[in-house]
Amino acid sequence: MTTANLYTPYRMKIAKVVEEAPGVRTFRLEFADPAQAERFDFKAGQFGEYSVYGEGESTFCIASSPTRKGYIECTFRQMGRVTTALADRDEGDIVGFRGPYGNIFPIEQWHGKNLLFIAGGIALPPMRCVIWNCLDLRDKYKDISIIYGARTVADLVYKQELAEWGGRKDVKLWTTVDPGGQTPEWKGQVGFVPTILEQVAPTAANTIAIVCGPPIMIKLTMPVLAKLGFKPDAIYTTLENRMKCGVGKCGRCNVGKVYVCKDGPVFTLAQLNELPAEY
C-alpha cells in the first residue's frame, strides 16, 4: 500500500520574470510535465508552497486567475532565505510548487453584486487572482471598484495591469501612495488606504468588500467599512499566518480551532470575529 506523498512538489519551469517593484518579482511557472498541467486545477484564493531546492519552501498565494490555463503566477518580496534564493532564479530554471491548498473566495455566490477590492502593498497579489477571475466573467458582476495603495509610487506592484484596469470603462480604480511617497509625476491619490476609502465612500448596498493588506491597514480599514454600512459577513480578507506543511498537520498556522491552511486563508470578518486575534 502506498499513500500519495503530500510533500512532493511539482517541477515547475520559470517561464517569465517580471520586476514589479524594488525587491518584488512575479514568476510565471509552467509545469515541466504537461500531463500535470492538464490535471492541475485551482480556484481563486488558494495558495501553495514554492521551493528552491537546497533553500526550502515558502508560502504564497497563486496570483494568476484560474481562468488563465496552463500556468500559475506568484508575486513575492525578497525577505528571507527562500525568497532571496527564489529572487536569484531566472527564466528556464526549475523550482518546486505544491498545492493548491486552502479554501477559496466564493465568487459564484457574489454573482449580481458590486465588488469592492481594497489592497495595500504586497497584498495585491492574492487579490489580483480574484480581480482577473471576476473581470474574465465580467457580466456576472455589477460595479467592480479597486482601491490600491502602497508606501511609494515605486512600491506599487502590477503597474502595467493597474494602467490596464484604470483604462477600462467597467472598472473604477483609485491608486494611492502614503503621504511623502509621491513623485512629481504622480497622478493618483496621496493618502493612506483607509482615508481614501472614506473619501471614495462606496455604497455598502449589495456590495462585497475584499480587503488584503498589512495588519495595520486592515485594522484601520475595518472601522471605515463598518461606518459605510458593510456588515461583517460582507467583508472578506485573507490571513497570512506562517505555514510549513499547507495540509493541516504541522500546527504552525493554528488559530483557535482553525487551521488557516485548511479553513482559510479566506475568511469573512464575521468568521474572524469568532477567532482569537492571533494572526
Place this chain on the structure above:
Amino acid sequence: MGEQRILQKASLGELFAKLIAGGQRILAPVKSDDRVEFAAVKTPDQIAGDYIQTTTSAKTAVFPRYETMLRFRLKGKDVDVDELTPEAKPTVLFGVHPCDAASFATLKAVFTWDSADAYVEPKLEKTTIIGLSCTKGDAYCFCTSVGGGPGDTRGSDILLTPIDATKYLAEILTDKGRAIVAAAPQLFTPANGEAKEPVLAKIAPRFAADKLAQKLSALFGKTDVWLNQSLRCIGCGACAYACPTCTCFDIQDERQRYGGVRMRCWDACGFGMFTLHASGHNPRAKQSERWRQRIMHKFSYQPERLKVLGCVGCGRCSRACPTDMNLGEHMQSLAETTV
C-alpha cells in the same frame, strides 16, 4: 477489557523469537547511559527494568525527530529530485505504558484527518502495540486526569499486567493483538479471573480534562492567568520534544555543494520563531501567549476539532522542564481558577 490469557515472563524470549522469525522488528525500552529509550531488541534481557517512563516517547517509532523527505541533485538550471518514502517495517512496540499507547489515537488523528501523511500513516498501520501496565508512578504522572490510567487498555493491541513475579495477565484487545497470539498460541494459556487492579500504580486524579475544554475557552482572554502560568517558562521547547502527542514540525532543506535533502523535524509552539512572519509581525509574540497556545491546543482545540485530547498525562514535559513547571499542577490550577 478483551480476552484474558496468562503469559509467563519466562516465555517472553520464545515469543520474541517467534515474532522476529515472522518478520517483525521489536522495539522496547532499553537503558542507554542515564536514559531509557525505545530501541530494537532481540531478547527480553535487553529490556530496562527500573524506570517510570522512557525519556523520549514511543511516538518516535512512527514520527521520528528527523526524517528526510526528498533528495535532490542540482544540475545547473535543472534539478533531479528523488522522493524518499521510508519503508514501514512491521514493528512490535513492546512495553509501552498505557499513556504512550493512548497517544497513538492523537497521532493518528493529526496525521490522517483530511489527508494521510505518507510518512506516518504506513508506519501506524504496520505497528502493533504490546502495552505494559504501570505498577508505579511519580509526582509528574497524571494519566487519571486525562481519561487514562495505569492499567488503561486504550491504544494497546495487547496489554500486559505483571500480576506477580512470574507472569503477566494478557488482555488481547484487537485483531493485531490476536495476530501476535496466533504467532505463538501455546504461550498464551487460559486465565482464571486474575485481577490486574491490585498491582496497578495509584495515581490520584488532579483535574478532569473532559470538563475543562469549555472552561478554557472562557479563560482565554484572562491574560493575567496565562502570564502567571508561564512566568517560569523560558521557551526552550523541551516539553514538546518529550511529549508523546506533540506533532508540530518544520520542513527545511539541507544543502551541500551539488545537492542535498529536504527534511522535516520536530518543532515547538513555545519557540518565538514558530509563528514569526517574514515582515517581523508575530501573532504570538509573548511567551505567555505561546504557553496559552500549548494548553489550548491540547485541551480545547484538538478535542473540539479532532475529537482527541492532546495530552495523555505521562508527565514527560514536566520531568524535562528545566524550570520544573509541572503540567499536572498547572492544569489543576486552571481547573480551580474561577472564570
